Amino acid sequence: MSSLSVNHLLGIKQLSKSDIELILSTAKNFKEVLNRPIKKVPSLRDITVANLFFENSTRTRLSFELAQKRLSADVVNFSASNSSVKKGETLVDTVNNILAMKVDILVMRHASPGAAIFLSRKVNAKIINAGDGAHEHPTQALLDAFSIQEKLGTLKGKKVVIVGDILHSRVALSNIFCLQKLGAEVKVCGPQTLIPKYISALGVAVEPDLRKALEWCDVANMLRIQLERQDIKYFPSLREYTMMYGLNKELLDSLSKKIIVMHPGPINRGVEITSDVADSKQSIILEQVENGVAVRMAVMFLLAGRQN
């Protein structure tokens, strides 16, 4: 297969296993490009991309912009805080005005779940979801899968535990879809109040005990507590959360095998993960960030209709 079955990247849910494999194999080629002295290719020289960030971001925004520049695309950046959205303009009007300036691809982060799907039905452009509320973050899941595959050779039969605030996490949902499509087994671990009720319907088991979850897995993906999405208290205090679900070096070193530690960032050091774990040899956190550029190059290259 040399082209995607979708016109947009709205979520991992809409991708087939072949789509994901095509993105990951294309990303492998682009990673090779990124390790050359000249890190730029002319693949998207005639394409204009707008990055629309209605919500804060460091990694995803910069990673998309670098990926676009490495592919020689023309890039414009939009952030809601200093735009005419503040004057009452709707999302569709804002986007149609941007598209009138001959933009081909829109990368959008938005606080509302479903915002990217909504936009794909309303405007005439290719849409890439860079995170929509607590719904999906497809490029994060793809870069996570790429990073695991790079370390372990395959996802098939591997065991991944996602730890923490599963309820508010778009990273968790996209990872569950992506890892399962690639043949991995996924469990979640965290306070019962932060585990969604529908989790078993996704074929995901819950392991409430962090030590047991870590002994079971090959890879632990530690998530941040998303306080910005919590309007009530889901656990007594951050200190108690850390005691029950935080990963520290003593716990990591006491396991019967060496597991891989991941985190999508931003990290809250000392809450879900201690500094010595985040900076340890078992942590691939910065490799995830590095791989994000190659994965996003692959996504845009394939969506633009460029053949592999």
Ligand code: CP
């Ligand atoms: N992982 C991630 O999405 O980070 P940012 O919020 O900084 O983009």
